[in-house]
Amino acid sequence: MGADVCFATTEDLLEYFKDHTEIDFDTETEGFDPYTCKLLSAQFGDAKNQYVVDCNTISMQEFKGLLENPNICWNMQNAKFDLKFLYHQRIVPKKIFDTFLAERVLTTGLFRARKALDFLVHKYCGQTMDKTVRGNIHREGLSKRVIIYAATDVAYLGEIKRKQIAKLTEQNLLKAMQLDNLYVKVLAYIEYSGFKLDRDLWIKKMEKDYANLDKAHTALNDWIINSEFKEYIDTQLDLFSEDLKCRINWSSSKQVVEFFKKLGVDTQIKDSKTGGFKDSVDAKVIKPQKDLSPIIPIYLQYKGYEKVVSTYGNSFLKAINPVSGRIHTQFTQIMDTGRLSCGGKNRSTKEEYINFQNIPATPEDREEDMVYARDCFIPEEGYNFIVADYAGQEQIVLANQSLDKDILEFYDKELGDMHSFIASKIYPEIGDDLNQIKKNHKNKRQIAKSAGFAINYGGNGITIADNLSISQEEGEEVYESYFRAFPGLKNHFAKAKQGVLNTGYVEFNTLTKRKSYIDFFDEYKKLEKRIREYGFWDRYRAGKANDTHEFRTELRPLVKDFFKYQGMMERKSLNYPVQGTSAEITKLAGVYLFNHLEEQGQLFDTWLPNVVHDELLVECKEEYAEELAKVVKDCMEKAGARYYTRVPLKADPYIGKDWCH
C-alpha cells in the first residue's frame, strides 16, 4: 500500500475516532503472557487511517475512555489475546467483533480457521500480507517499516468484517456469532484469572504417585522374575549386580500385548478403521479378564499411576506463572460442536499449556493419605470457590429438543432416577416403582443406563451388546425396546438424521441456528451418485457372488466408505445439537456472570479460574460468596431459560475451599 507515515498526538487520535461506532484494533507485544510481557504498540484504525501508539512512551490509560466507550465496537482478529493485555491495564472494552471467531462460526466443522490474519486478508481482500517484519519489532522498535507493518494489521479488519457479516446473514448465523463475540471477553478473563495450584501439595502428590508407580512397577517385574516366562527375564547379569531383570517395558502396549497373549489373555478387538481385528491391552479389554492372573490387576494399577505421574505431574509446576503465582492456560473457543477445548503448545515459544478440562475427578471413596489432583487447586487466602454445574445438562437439553412425552413426564413428575425410569419403560414387567427397581433390578437398571448412554451418542444394538458383553440379539432387543418406549425420541432422531443427509450440516437449535458443517459431505455425495447409478447394485451383487477383482478393489470399498460416512454424519446429527447447545448455554451463563461482575465493579476482585463444559468455577472474597453463589445460580438458570423453558435447567452451586465436583 502507498503508505504515508506522519506523527500524530494522543489528542489527534482521540479527536479522529470520537464519533466512530467501530474501530479496528490490534496490539503488538513482547510475547504471549500479559503478566511477564510488555505491550509494545497499540493500533487504532479504519480503512482510511491507522494510528500506531508507542506503548513505551504513551500510557494505555490515555485511551481507557475510548476503549471502554459503550458505543464503539472493536474489530479485532483473535481478540482474546489483546483483551488479556488490556485487562492487565484494567481496561475492559464493551463491544467486540472478532474476525477470527466469525470465521470459525462460518466454517465450524470444515477446518479450523487459524489465528493469523493473513489468511483472512487473502480470502476476503485478495491481498498478501508481509509478515517478515513481525520478528523485528522487538529489535528495531517503531521504525517506519514496523509502523507500516503494524498499521496494516488494522487496515483490513473493517472490510473483512463486512464481508463476513454478509455470509453470516446468508447462513443464518448472526446469533451464534453474537454469542461468541460476547463470550470472548469472558474467556479472556478466565485465562487472565488463572487457577492457583498449591505447589507444595502438588509436589507431595507427585511424590506419592511416583512411590505408587514404583511399587506397581516392582510388583510387575517381580512377578515375571518369579514366573515361568523365562523369555522375559534378562539373565545377562550386570558385573556388580546379582539382580535379574524383566525385559518388558510396561509402558509399551506392543510388548505387553505380546506377553498377555502368552498369558492366555484375549487381546483381540475390532479395529473401527480397517474393519479387521487388532490386539489391544486397553483397560476395557483386559479388565473383564482380571481373574485370569494376579498380574492383570497389578498392570491396571500400574497404568493408572503411570497416567497420573506423566500427564498430571511436573508440567503443572512448570506452568505456574512467576508473577501471578497461578496457572494461566489457553482455551480454544469454537471446536466442531461449539465447545471449548483447552491446552496446547505454542510452536514458536515452545510454551506448554495445561488442559484444565481433564483433571482427574477425586473418587468418592478417597484413599487415606492420598493427594488427589483436584485437592491441589485452591483459592487465594481470604477467598472461596463457588463451584456450579448444571444438573444433567445434556439430558435436559435432549428432553427439550425431542419433547418426547415420556421423557417430559419424567422431569415433570420429578421421578428421580433416570436409569430406573428407562428400565421401567424398556421392561414394563418390572413395574414403575423406581425405588424398588433401583434396589431389586440392578441388572436391568444397568442395561438401561448403558443403553441410554450409547443411544444418546448415536449408538445402536451392537454398541449396547459390546458395552454390556451381551449377545448381539439381546443388544438389538434393548435398542428396539428403548425406541418403542420413547417414540418421540425415535421420531426426533429420525428427523435429525434426515436433516444432515439433506443439507450437509448439523443445525444445533432454533435460537442461534449454529451449524457444524460436514467436511466430507462432497465426497459422500460423489459416492452416493455412483451408488444410485442405474444397475450399480446388480453389478455389486454379481461381483460379490464371483468375488471379482472389480468388486474387491472398487465396488466394496465404495459401498463401505459410503455407509461409513453416512453413519458418521448420522451420529453427529444426534449428538451435536445436544453437545453444542449445552456448550452455548454454558457460554451464555458465563456472559451473564461476567456482565454482573462488570456492573458491580467486581472484575479483578473476583476471578473465574476455570470452566469445564457444564461447570463454572468462581473465586471470590469470602464475604461475597453467599450472595454471589445465588447470582451464579441465577445466571446459569437464566441462560438455560433463554433456550428452553419446557424442562428448566437447574444449577446448584457449592461454596468452599476446594474444587469438589
Next chain:
DNA sequence: ATCTGTAGCGCC
C-alpha cells in the same frame, strides 16, 4: 535429534 502416527486414557 526431530517428526508423525497410534494406543491408551483423563474429562464432559
Next chain:
DNA sequence: AAAGGGCGCTACAGAT
C-alpha cells in the same frame, strides 16, 4: 456397510 459424541496429552514405535 458399520456399529457411541467431543476434546488433549503422553508414551512408544518407526520414520527421517
